[in-house]
Amino acid sequence: MNTLLKQKDILGFGALAVIIIILPLFVESKYYFIVLNVIGLNTIVVVGLNLLIGFAGQISLGHAAFYGLGSYFSGILTVNYGFPLWPAMVVGMMATGAVAYLIGYPSLKLRGHYLVMATLGFGIIINILMGELEQFTGGHDGLMGIPPLAIGGLIFDNDLKNFYLIWSFVFLCMLAARNLLNSRVGRALRAISGSEVAANSLGVNTADYKVKVFVLSAMFASISGSLYAHYITFISPSSYDFHYSIQVVTMVIVGGMGSLWGSLLGAGVLTCISEALHVAKQYHIIAYGVFLCLVLVFLPEGILMGIINIFLKKKTQQNIIKANRQ
């Protein structure tokens, strides 16, 4: 079983790599590149968040804040303090991880859904700070002139170059997540999502693992946020509000809780829906809401596994979510 799984993974990641390399050949308009890049950025956040929701069974409504911390650390350090680009990104990632640890440690030691409350409050506070700490963040007008990333002489200053940069990160993050899930840690996480009590009695330190997954998912969001800041070169608080936290949660659920490839699908489908509704912005909220409700009511395992299960006719109530996590 284990080798089969790995073969399947090699196939999947190989296909992903090939698609990433050749896709730009078929894309002509700048607009589609922007959409693809946004999908990539969202995928990184969603993969991280899915580790938390799908495996630790915990909800975060504050991932916009971690995404924003990455953006603002990169932006502020490079624009205001002339920090080198990549170190600024790493500092942002470490700092975001540390903040996530401070939020996660106390709330995940408790049984129940305390994390959702803590992240909700934290997300709103960070969003307010982005607007009010004007001397650092540029306030509600935002922070402009963030330099593009560069490796040596290669400057990522157009949509195509950023496509390869962002999707390389998507590939690496997904690979990291897959490796993590196939390791001892991953087995512990699956045990936790199966039965927390059983995992605990077999010596898995459940609280500890949950905190670590939460920190990791925050760091993924931070990386994505940094990439976004250097890609768009302008950031403002409105990109990191409560609504973004809900968007990424929706992507996790539509893709399927605990499904790695589903994360890619969820981010893709919902980013496209957002873009398709760009002209009719007022329907945006309804579309997300309706999509979220329909999937939760009828396909709680996500659209990917949901459709596969319909074909395989494995639709018993009990294994809906659990099967998907294994």
Added chain:
Amino acid sequence: MDFSQQIAQYIVTGLTIGAIYAIVAMGFNIIHNATGIVNFAQCEFISLGGMFMYSLVVLFKVNLIISFFISMAGVALIGALIEIGPIRHARSKEIIVLIFLTIGLSEVLRGTAQEVWGTDNVGVPAFSGENPIHLLGGATIVPQHIWIFAITVLVMLMLHYFFKKTLMGKAMRATAVNRRAAALVGISVNRITLFSFAFSGALGAVAGIIIAPISTTSYDTGIMLGLKGFAAAILGGYGNFAGAILGGVILGLLESLGAGLVSSQYKDAIAFFILLLVLFLKPTGIMGYGEAERV
């Protein structure tokens, strides 16, 4: 206006907004006790209450009292429909799925409200004039403040009577303690859940209706009020009714005093900062008994 007058004014404002938070917190608690979930659609109940009231009173010129009850009943009906439809028919009953479902429903309701009423802030006339009344201590209040206090107290007394004296109230308390045991002694847990959603809808509507004349209302006023009411529920002890009142009042006072004396820019952050403090220091809240279960 001297300092003591200012303080008195902040306290009056704080108590008013605290009363609103208390009602909202109560709505969160009722659904939590019946189902164990956090109902994020509670936020939308508040907005809808305010907007129904606006439509009836301002657009259709319906009598104020009649509008009040129609709005309340309307939102209660929406609450009930949410339960009868999506919540009851969700194929997975895991808590995490149901919490997400309430988030989705909240988006649907908010989006629809935006379609119907647009994004403008609209005013609702005060229940009995706008002439300010001077109090001892130098604070001034408008009659609407008194209405808010009076209605909140009345709602709380009715809730107290309902939960202590009526069969339905007792059944709801029994369900909160143990769903399975309640079902075993013949309580229809489904009916309790349905009733809880309708009840929370009505409570959310009341909060939205009585605050509207003071702060105006729009399709999304409920988000901040709702999330702060949620913070109040945690502060008081999640699921605890006396705690909801205490949490609401304390949160309202701290927010009003904090905004007035420290910084009005961070007014909205104060409630959530307190929420984080409570979670870290005493997650069971003020009135919560015992320790939260640690793992």
